[in-house]
Structures are given as structure tokens and as C-alpha cells.
């Protein structure tokens with residue numbers, strides 16, 4: 001059975017400032033670096049064989065810390081990037097107008113192709129996240145990969161594995177440096193294919209971690 005670990009990057013400067021990152025970027029805070037070190041210690045003895053990270057800076061910074069602790073290198077895959085939030089990237093979430101808020105709501109109000117102008121839909125995000133996850137099935141037998149990605153991207157992946165549509169209202173909180181695990185298995189008791197073993201575990205962190213935008 002293939003086990004795939006999922007880690008959201010550590011707290012960033014714009015997470016703290018409540019600025020929308022999407023495919024823009026800001027660096028880890030001191031707390032974010034500490035979180036990355038703590039999740040690295042948590043996964044050090046799990047037999048991780050591959051680390052695959054979104055190519056954005058915040059995830060690569062997190063992956064580098066984990067890779068050093070495990071003693072293996074990491075590679076990047078841009079399919080693991082956060083949702084492209086179009087014209088709202090870099091904006092302070094508390095500065096959005098009612099119309100701009102409606103664009104954000106359209107992502108998850110049941111509109112299959114809802115999107116922020118010049119951004120990506122949740123359906124498109126789900127398709128590329130599942131493509132990145134499926135690529136793990138091509139790794140050598142006995143592989144145990146760890147993916148480093150983002151709040152909405154991982155939330156969309158885990159929720160769709162559970163059978164929710166990608167554009168469903170968010171009901172899964174994945175905090176900074178939370179650890180999740182999904183397994184590809186053929187069990188008599190569970191649906192064949194991917195199942196969720198763990199979602200959003202932060203027991204390895206010594207201080208409360210933020211949700212992606214403290215909403």
C-alpha cells in the first residue's frame with residue numbers, strides 16, 4: 001500500500017499580515033521556520049523516500065528544512081502550487097470590496113467553474129493536484145513520498161478524495177506545517193483507490209498554528 005504524506009508550508013509573513021498569496025509569495029517567519037523544523041522531526045523516522053514540493057518559495061523553504069532532517073534531497077512540481085487567485089493576489093483580505101468578496105465566494109459556492117478574475121477555478125486546482133498525487137503511483141515499489149504544498153490546494157485534494165466536489169464550501173482546516181496522509185489501497189472495507197488516513201495533524205507543533213488566513 002502506497003502511503004503519501006502531505007505537509008502545508010510553515011507560517012509566512014503574508015499569512016500573518018492576512019495578505020492573499022496564491023501563486024505570489026512571501027518568506028517563512030521565524031515561527032514558520034520553527035514549525036518546519038518540528039514537522040521535520042516528526043517525519044524523520046517515517047521512512048520517507050521522496051520529497052516533492054510546490055515550486056513556490058514558501059514551500060521550497062519548508063521542503064529544504066525537511067530534506068536536511070531526513071537526509072534526502074527534494075524536487076519541485078508546479079502542479080502542487082496554491083490556487084492562482086488572479087487579480088486578488090497580494091491584496092489584504094480585509095480590504096476586499098463586496099464585489100471582490102463575491103469573487104472569492106464564487107470559488108466555493110457550488111459554481112463548478114467559479115473563479116477570481118484572471119485566476120484558477122477549484123475544479124482546475126483539483127485536476128492538477130490529483131495529477132501530482134497520481135504521479136506518486138509511478139515511483140518505484142516501496143516508495144514513501146512526502147508532498148509539500150498549500151492550504152487550499154491540499155484542502156481541495158483531501159476533500160475531493162473524500163468525495164466532495166472541488167467547489168464545495170471549505171470544511172477542512174489545514175494549518176501551517178500540519179501533517180496529513182493519504183493511502184492508495186485495495187481494502188475490503190474501504191473504497192478502492194485513495195483514502196484519507198490523517199488530515200491536519202498538528203500535534204508535533206509546540207504552539208497553535210494559524211489557519212491559512214485566520215478566517
Ligand SMILES: O=C(O)[C@@H](CO)OP(=O)(O)O
Pocket residue numbers: 008009015019020021022023082149150151152212213
Ligand atoms: O495563498 C494563500 O494566501 C493561502 C490561502 O489559503 O495559502 P497558503 O498560505 O497555504 O499558500
